[in-house]
Amino acid sequence: MKNEKKHIFDNPKNVKRLLAIFFTSVIILFIMDFFVPKHAHFPWENWPVFYAIFGFVACVLLVLVSRYILRPLVKRKEDYYE
Amino acid sequence: MNNVCIPPAFIFIIGAFLIPFLSGKARSTYVVLLPVAGFINLISIPMGTLMTVPFLDYTLTLVRIDRLSLAFGYIFHIISFITLIYILHVKKNLEYVAGFIYAGAALGTIFAGDLFTFFVFWETLTVGSVMLIWARGTKASASAGYRYLMIHVTGGLSLLAGIVMTVMNTGSIEFGFIGLTDAASWFIFMGIGVNCAWPFLHTWLTDAYPEATIGGTVFLSAFTTKTAIYALARAYPGTELLIWIGVGMAAFPIFFAVIENDLRRVLAYSLVNQVGFMVVGIGIGSELAINGAVAHAFNDILFKGLLFMSMGAVMYRTGKIKATDLGGLYKSMPWTAAFCIVGAASISAFPFFSGFVSKSMVMSAAGNHHMIAVWLVLLFASAGVFHHAGIKIPFFAFFGHDAGHRVKEAPTHMLIAMGLAAFLCIFNGTFYKPLYSILPYAATYEPYTLSHIVSQTELLFYSALAFTLLLLSGIYPAEMRAINIDFDWFYRKPLKAVERFFARVFNGINSYCDLVFVKTLTTQINGFATNATVKLTNSLLSPLLRANAKKSVDENPTSPKQGMQRDIDVEKAFSTSTSPIGIFAACAGLMIVVFYFFA
Numbered sequence: 001m002k003n004e005k006k007h008i009f010d011n012p013k014n015v016k017r018l019l020a021i022f023f024t025s026v027i028i029l030f031i032m033d034f035f036v037p038k039h040a041h042f043p044w045e046n047w048p049v050f051y052a053i054f055g056f057v058a059c060v061l062l063v064l065v066s067r068y069i070l071r072p073l074v075k076r077k078e079d080y081y082e
Numbered sequence: 083m084n085n086v087c088i089p090p091a092f093i094f095i096i097g098a099f100l101i102p103f104l105s106g107k108a109r110s111t112y113v114v115l116l117p118v119a120g121f122i123n124l125i126s127i128p129m130g131t132l133m134t135v136p137f138l139d140y141t142l143t144l145v146r147i148d149r150l151s152l153a154f155g156y157i158f159h160i161i162s163f164i165t166l167i168y169i170l171h172v173k174k175n176l177e178y179v180a181g182f183i184y185a186g187a188a189l190g191t192i193f194a195g196d197l198f199t200f201f202v203f204w205e206t207l208t209v210g211s212v213m214l215i216w217a218r219g220t221k222a223s224a225s226a227g228y229r230y231l232m233i234h235v236t237g238g239l240s241l242l243a244g245i246v247m248t249v250m251n252t253g254s255i256e257f258g259f260i261g262l263t264d265a266a267s268w269f270i271f272m273g274i275g276v277n278c279a280w281p282f283l284h285t286w287l288t289d290a291y292p293e294a295t296i297g298g299t300v301f302l303s304a305f306t307t308k309t310a311i312y313a314l315a316r317a318y319p320g321t322e323l324l325i326w327i328g329v330g331m332a333a334f335p336i337f338f339a340v341i342e343n344d345l346r347r348v349l350a351y352s353l354v355n356q357v358g359f360m361v362v363g364i365g366i367g368s369e370l371a372i373n374g375a376v377a378h379a380f381n382d383i384l385f386k387g388l389l390f391m392s393m394g395a396v397m398y399r400t401g402k403i404k405a406t407d408l409g410g411l412y413k414s415m416p417w418t419a420a421f422c423i424v425g426a427a428s429i430s431a432f433p434f435f436s437g438f439v440s441k442s443m444v445m446s447a448a449g450n451h452h453m454i455a456v457w458l459v460l461l462f463a464s465a466g467v468f469h470h471a472g473i474k475i476p477f478f479a480f481f482g483h484d485a486g487h488r489v490k491e492a493p494t495h496m497l498i499a500m501g502l503a504a505f506l507c508i509f510n511g512t513f514y515k516p517l518y519s520i521l522p523y524a525a526t527y528e529p530y531t532l533s534h535i536v537s538q539t540e541l542l543f544y545s546a547l548a549f550t551l552l553l554l555s556g557i558y559p560a561e562m563r564a565i566n567i568d569f570d571w572f573y574r575k576p577l578k579a580v581e582r583f584f585a586r587v588f589n590g591i592n593s594y595c596d597l598v599f600v601k602t603l604t605t606q607i608n609g610f611a612t613n614a615t616v617k618l619t620n621s622l623l624s625p626l627l628r629a630n631a632k633k634s635v636d637e638n639p640t641s642p643k644q645g646m647q648r649d650i651d652v653e654k655a656f657s658t659s660t661s662p663i664g665i666f667a668a669c670a671g672l673m674i675v676v677f678y679f680f681a
Contacts, residue, residue, distance in 0.1 A: 007412070007413045009412075009481065019550070022543075022546070022547075022550065023547075025543060026543050026544065026547050029536070029539060029540050029543055029544075030540075032536060033536060033537075033540060036532055036533055036536045037532075037533065038533045038537065039531065039533050041446070041449025041450065041452070041457070042449065042452075042454065042457065045537070049540070050537075051537040051538075051540040051541040051544070052540045052541070052543075052544040053544070054461060054462075054465070054541065054544075055465045055540065055541040055542065055543070055544035055545040055547075055548070056544040056545070056547060056548045058461075058462045058465040058466065058545065058548075059465055059466070059469050059544075059545045059548035059549060059552075060548050060552065062336060062337065062340060062462075062465075062466050062469060063340060063469075063548070063549075063552050063557065063558060063559065064557075065337060066337045066338075066340035066341050066559060067340075067341065067557070067558075067559040070337050070338070070341060070566075071341045071559060071566070074338075074341075074566040074567045074568070075341070075562070075564045075565075075566055076564060076565055076566070076567055077564065077565075078563055078564060078565055080565055080567070081565075081574055081575075
């Protein structure tokens with residue numbers, strides 16, 4: 001694999017750059033949210049950064065529940081049904 | 083009104099039977115042009131057409147063109163065209179024939195104006211689809227296909243029961259709004275529910291779709307569930323129960339998808355999740371909600387097809403589909419990776435991608451009706467779908483840990499098919515007006531407001547943030563070589579135990595009977611029948627024989643075995659029918675006496 005051409009994410013710098021861009025945009029969105037008028041169906045949609053917090057909490061919950069509750073219940077060996 | 087036209091289903095189904103007569107380039111050209119011919123035929127049929135055919139005492143409506151059926155008709159043609167380009171590498175005819183019969187059956191179902199025609203095509207759908215599963219030719223696909231068939235046949239029977247009851251009650255076979263009222267409507271409802279992959283009934287989908295052929299899964303993802311969505315939109319719009327069924331569908335699969343290792347199975351779970359949004363829309367039943375359901379079905383066929391195609395291409399090149407075996411493929415399959423990301427962005431409803439303009443209609447409809455719980459669960463599901471389909475699929479296949487596969491890029495025809503689907507995903511997301519113009523109701527919804535764009539982007543970026551942080555911190559569940567049991571466990575394990583129990587009981591009885599009646603009793607009766615006469619004769623003659631034997635022993639004391647020899651002589655004489663006449667006559671007389679007493 002030595003002669004193989006270097007790909008974009010083989011360089012850890014590029015991964016860091018990508019993460020930096022991502023974290024910056026996350027912060028920009030956070031700030032932007034305070035200035036965008038909402039047409040809301042529900043009162044909580046007008047809370048600042050409601051969607052950001054919801055998205056984050058939802059995904060953390062999703063992963064934690066899947067990993068620590070669902071997986072121990074349903075995980076079986078690959079040849080379980082054979 | 084009777085307008086004669088060529089039913090769109092016929093072009094596909096009759097066209098399918100010509101495929102075996104072609105080969106090579108001719109066949110490739112033919113299979114790609116057939117959906118085009120079908121599409122030209124479809125747009126030439128005027129809106130409002132009702133093509134009727136008399137059948138026994140009834141009138142069948144083979145073709146009914148209205149806004150609802152036409153929207154599905156368009157997308158079914160488009161995805162057939164794309165999928166056929168995608169599978170051009172396939173050598174065997176089976177997949178092409180099954181694909182066209184399956185797609186044709188879907189067209190027949192959505193354009194059917196009466197319950198009989200609807201049912202016939204509905205069942206053809208099952209036949210076509212199971213062929214696409216079996217075409218894979220593995221042991222796993224054979225048994226998954228069999229389970230698939232069993233479930234769909236059961237669903238079909240429920241549908242048939244409902245249809246027969248409806249026709250008995252009303253005397254009409256028209257297929258229109260039904261609504262949940264009597265037992266008949268419940269039977270039809272449940273029959274459609276099986277194909278729609280409702281919770282607990284969904285296992286055929288997540289079980290069998292990942293076992294089908296590479297192209298078969300793309301076909302499958304488009305038709306069965308969407309035909310069911312059409313049927314629900316036709317017969318049960320505004321049924322409140324559907325809202326809760328849809329909410330369940332949108333919510334529970336995402337948990338399974340997070341821990342699933344087989345990437346096509348992850349997509350199968352997210353398919354159930356997306357169909358959940360459509361079912362909620364139909365349950366709400368407002369014009370906006372139905373429009374949302376149909377638009378989302380249209381878009382889902384494209385982006386889910388695209389995602390299945392990209393995973394199929396990975397499977398075609400590497401032979402692997404499990405997340406544990408993949409990673410780093412962006413290096414060797416950059417185009418496939420790019421198309422996969424377009425599909426992922428579309429299913430996640432990023433602005434300017436197709437999910438954004440359709441999923442939000444259903445969300446807005448739920449908001450308009452102030453359904454707080456429904457809205458919150460759908461928002462949760464929106465974040466969740468980004469997590470497992472939007473990030474997990476591309477990340478584990480194309481990025482993440484480099485599994486060292488150095489393969490060629492997907493074949494050109496696959497890239498063309500994926501490119502077409504990706505183009506339509508972006509087109510529908512950016513220029514949404516053409517899509518909105520074919521929806522069942524006039525669409526006044528405006529997806530691109532600043533508020534919507536910012537809130538949706540925020541939701542997705544913070545979901546991605548959660549993924550990134552969990553992954554960097556090592557909390558994100560590692561992919562494992564394991565399977566996860568689902569509700570199919572109930573018929574794959576306990577039912578198997580029941581089967582084993584009955585097998586033990588009945589096979590036990592069987593072998594016991596075999597031992598008693600076949601092996602023991604028959605031998606004994608046989609032996610008795612063979613030896614009875616000689617034994618009887620022997621015992622009757624025994625005084626005489628004994629006397630004889632005694633005499634011979636007296637005469638010849640050196641061989642005492644001679645007496646024994648006499649016994650054997652009698653038996654031998656009997657078996658060769660050379661006994662002295664006197665003995666024979668005595669036996670015959672004896673038998674007559676026996677018969678006299680017993681008969």
